[in-house]
Amino acid sequence: MTRTERAVVIGGGIGGLTAAAALHRRGLHVTVLERAPSLQPVGAGISLSPNALRALDVIGLGDPIRDLAAWQGDGGVRTPGGRWLSRSSARAAAERFGGPLVLLHRATLIDHLAAQLPPDTVRTAADARLVDPGDENWPARVRTPDGELAADLVVAADGLRSAVRGTLFPRHPGPVYSGFTTWRLLIPVPGVDFASHETWGRGRIWGTHPLKDGRVYAYAAAVTPAGGHAADERAELLHRYGDWHDPIPAVLAAARPEDVLRHDVHHIAEPLPAFHRGRVALLGDAAHAMPPTLGQGGNQAVEDAIVLAHHHDDLGAYTAARLPRTTAVARQAVRIARLNLMTGRVGTAVRDTAIAGLSKVRPALFLRGFDGIADWRPPQPPYASEHTQVG
Template sequence: MGRAERAIVIGGGIGGLTAAVALHRRGARVTVLERAPSLEPVGAAISLAPNALRGLDAIGLGDDIRALSAWQGDGGLRAPSGRWLSRTGAAAAEERFGGPLVLLHRATLIDHLAARLPPDAVRTAAAAHLVDPGEAGDPGRPARVGTPDGELEADLVVAADGIHSAVRRALFPDHPGPVYSGFTTWRVVIPLPGVEFASHETWGRGRIWGTHPLKDGRVYAYAAAVAPAGEHAPDDERAELLRRYGDWHDPIPAVLAAARPEDVLRHDVHHIAEPLPAHHRGRVALVGDAAHAMPPTLGQGGNQAIEDAITLSLVDDLPAYTAARLPRTTAITRRAVRVARLNMMTGRVGTAVRDNAIAALSKAGPALFLRGFDGIADWRPPRPPYAAQRTRTDEG
């Protein structure tokens, strides 16, 4: 939001830092308040689709991130036996959406974003809470944020404090908040030397697995399965993965053999099923999971946070921000929920029908993997042109 002179960002994740960089580039004095003792994120990767990369173009970071793309060959969707249900390639994705899909470690993206802020802009170990959302039409009533060192005033507060956002609860106390999505996830990033494989996601009965290479030579693997909320393995989560996926196709056994119990992260999945009435109130804007947490089945959580941040920095006021973001993120969240129902099917007959339908549809046209991004990956920031020189001219 170009008119903000003083901006406070609550949360130093991807959405918060992207917003901070975008606002800083537009002349705002930005302070990022991060509760954790450092910006080091959870040890997992993130997939950035062309929509998010175009957003990063707007802050001069898109080409740096595109250079980290490791997906060069074929990939697609498989069955636990190893049978390919749907195949595609990096070139097909780039042709369809005008840019690549990039997979990188979250820490790498965080580092690139933080490097574009002034050294004193980020305060870690700085728990923050909203004292007063302020009034956008009243220059005498700024927003106020409480910190351990006292209160701060701002023309704009960006709440990027995650799925369990305290700011969201303060702004919309009657909203029911996030609900359990019905499944849990595991993630691991490890070296896997000497093992060659095609990037893939595999769908079973009430379970999925994905294995993808990273540019730095490591492998990012994730799994998801229908499970009761709050459940944990009786021994350790690596052992749980072995029980659930140990007999699936290569390279899954090799990944499990290389992983240590401490390498495996497990988190239940929640999403915001009932959309918020707005993504702002007063001088406060919600971004990312604080505004529209969604299942990871489209890989769009972080991507939508980037879209939020860039849009926020470009619109003239917060009602325009809500108008631009609320309908889109609501639609994408609902699509992610539908995909979750599809890939978490548990019935034997239903999953057989699903797999055969995917295989047939993929022979008849673009792979299901690519069609799932139609209407999503083609997003562009509100105000072109973009900073990156390699962005295609037809994107402007």
């Protein structure tokens, strides 16, 4: 009788649960260890581009998520005074990349991923520590409050401050401050009609996007020293963005202080030498945390998970497939952050003029920035969904 391989996933976020679902489909016995008391993430939206949706197709979730999510793309980039610098089209994006860009609540995606797993797969309030990464001759070992688990594969999806990454690569410098902080809101804003937009100012940006359930997902970012917090973050947003164009004042008027989430942004500036060691594989922010300026952090974690399941018995192939791609995407996200969070008056004016001019000549200017990213396909079928066809 063939022995069933065992996988232990440390971290129950989007990347960890996607990996767990994909490995379960491959026939592995999977245990997910999540430190938090529940799987429910803090209230925020997540944008999924066609590359991640095709990855989710592999585990049968692409179409359900497309059906639940709002299509993105009808809108564009504006100035704080409301002038459009660039317009975009959801249909044009879908045609270019073979499927839509969509937006939904993170909790919705988490719930659907968790539903792919057998009962009792996920253990919450389970603090896990890697004791031994193992090698080809013996299993990896993970210590939990209930004892040690031996595993043929350990998936480290334990986020930006990954303890497993520190154990595998103790000399790596880890994440660095990206130079800006972010705020997020997910709230109902009755009676407000608007087009999706991202607004670029001097050292500040704001984005407003409708969800399919009628709520509004809004986010902001500003160049500021690390570690800052206000007693009332809604008041801080009013101070920074209250005089920007509609619907930003209406969103802020509808928000309560407790609706606003604030987090400094960090990224891994120096790529890791590998995404694996022994029988342990890193994925998502634990492997390649990046600024959110391309909206690819969660998308790349989903890609990682599907590719890892494909190469679960050859982690060298996993590193070879993922390290160059995620390094390139992370570097592009850093470049975009420098562009849309410019602080100089002259540089900002030149940027805005260039974007407006180029957008008239090349309407698909911003879509081109996703070439090589959103058109990615997973290494195994199925990756063609009837919903990805535009016609």
